[in-house]
Structures are given as C-alpha cells and as structure tokens.
Amino acid sequence: MSPSWTTLLPQVGRVVIITGSTVGIGLALTQIYYDTGATVYMTARNETKAHAAIYVITTASNSKICSTIKFPAIDLSDLRTITPFATVFLSQESRLDILHSNAGVACVPLSQRTVQGLEPHMGTNCVGPYLLTSLLSDVLVCTTGASDTAPKSMRVIWSSSLLVDTSAPSEGVPLEELENPSEDAIQITQSAKPEPGSLPIALPSRFMHETV
Numbered sequence: 001m002s003p004s005w006t007t008l009l010p011q012v013g014r015v016v017i018i019t020g021s022t023v024g025i026g027l028a029l030t031q032i033y034y035d036t037g038a039t040v041y042m043t044a045r046n047e048t049k050a051h052a053a054i055y056v057i058t059t060a061s062n063s064k065i066c067s068t069i070k071f072p073a074i075d076l077s078d079l080r081t082i083t084p085f086a087t088v089f090l091s092q093e094s095r096l097d098i099l100h101s102n103a104g105v106a107c108v109p110l111s112q113r114t115v116q117g118l119e120p121h122m123g124t125n126c127v128g129p130y131l132l133t134s135l136l137s138d139v140l141v142c143t144t145g146a147s148d149t150a151p152k153s154m155r156v157i158w159s160s161s162l163l164v165d166t167s168a169p170s171e172g173v174p175l176e177e178l179e180n181p182s183e184d185a186i187q188i189t190q191s192a193k194p195e196p197g198s199l200p201i202a203l204p205s206r207f208m209h210e211t212v
C-alpha cells in the first residue's frame with residue numbers, strides 16, 4: 001500500500017499523542033492514526049466530547065489492525081493538569097514516537113485568562129504545549145535512539161497557522177504580551193501561534209517554575 005495524505009502505513013508499536021482531538025484536525029488525525037495500529041493518546045479537556053469522539057472513531061474504523069485509543073484529560077489553559085498526565089503517561093509507556101500539539105484557540109476574549117492568569121492565546125497555544133513537550137522530552141529523545149525506531153521517524157509537531165508565515169512578529173513570541181496583551185485580536189492570535197524554536201529559550205526560566 002502506498003501512503004497518501006490520509007492513509008498511513010501501519011504504525012503498530014508506535015505511540016502517538018494528539019492534543020485537541022475532539023473535533024476538527026485533531027479528530028481527523030486521531031482517526032488516521034487509530035486505523036494504523038498505533039497506541040493513540042487523544043487528549044482533551046472535555047470528557048463528554050472525548051467519549052463522543054472515541055465513539056465516532058472506533059465505529060467508523062474499517063481497520064483490521066488492532067489499535068489502542070486512550071483518553072487522558074488535559075486542559076492546556078491550566079498548567080496543573082499537564083504534569084499529572086505526563087506522570088501517568090511515563091508510567092505506562094517507554095516510547096513516544098509522535099507528539100502532535102494540535103489543540104489551540106483563536107480570537108477568544110482577552111479577558112478569558114488562563115487559570116494561571118496568562119493571556120489566553122499565549123497560555124493555551126504556547127505555554128501549555130511547551131510544558132507538555134518539556135515533560136516528555138526525555139522519552140522523545142530515548143525513542144529517537146531506540147534500536148527499533150526507524151531513522152528520522154520521530155516527530156514533534158505543532159499545528160500552527162498561515163498567519164505565522166504571513167504576519168507573525170519577526171523577533172518571535174513577544175513575551176510581554178503574556179501579561180499585557182495587545183487589544184487587537186488578530187495581532188494576538190498571530191503572535192500566539194507557536195514558532196517552536198523561540199519557545200525553549202524564552203519560556204522556562206520566566207514562567208515554568210512559578211506556575212507548576
């Protein structure tokens with residue numbers, strides 16, 4: 001079978017995390033991986049929506065390969081929910097082949113701060129996924145070096161936006177907007193779609209130790 005945009009080769013033995021799997025791109029991605037035999041962790045903040053999504057995925061599947069799908073709750077706008085997930089994940093899995101940080105918000109009211117009081121787009125799209133990635137970085141590195149991992153097959157993916165290519169600030173994530181956001185919803189949305197390269201340098205010392 002040749003791979004296409006929506007058909008992956010079997011992924012048996014591989015472990016995948018997809019955030020924001022209840023609807024949209026995350027739901028479609030979860031469906032694709034479920035059909036490949038991977039162990040799929042579909043994270044979501046809303047249990048009812050997650051179980052509805054699992055029903056849709058499992059009943060629609062024609063796959064003959066046996067897959068596992070797990071629903072752990074994470075609310076990326078509440079950093080306190082992320083470490084417990086990572087702890088449980090690491091107690092259950094010895095590898096992580098794909099981490100897809102897909103969950104995100106756009107154009108929500110700026111007054112809707114995260115639980116830790118951060119600007120909602122920055123907090124949900126950047127800080128939460130960055131913490132998740134950091135907590136899982138060791139297992140990602142181990143997976144890359146494992147003897148049963150195909151070369152260059154491990155992936156850390158962030159769902160971003162065309163806005164990053166067209167109009168995100170060239171100097172990277174403007175961290176001052178975490179606490180003092182622009183009033184312009186488009187500006188804050190384009191600032192808060194991650195440019196992963198800039199996050200590791202900027203975030204840890206400033207926020208992580210204070211909030212989790």
Ligand SMILES: NC(=O)c1ccc[n+]([C@@H]2O[C@H](COP(=O)([O-])OP(=O)(O)OC[C@H]3O[C@@H](n4cnc5c(N)ncnc54)[C@H](OP(=O)(O)O)[C@@H]3O)[C@@H](O)[C@H]2O)c1
Pocket residue numbers: 019020021022023024025026044045046049074075076077078102103104105106124159160161162
């Ligand atoms: N679709 C587009 O045209 C487009 C364009 C540019 C960028 N993007 C980005 O691509 C990604 C997927 O797009 P989409 O259209 O599929 O988005 P979507 O339909 O709005 O779905 C977003 C997902 O993120 C989850 N989510 C939101 N806030 C969360 C939080 N605090 N904690 C955990 N999960 C949370 C949502 O969960 P709930 O169901 O609980 O709300 C939902 O599952 C997003 O990051 C989006 O910003 C999409």
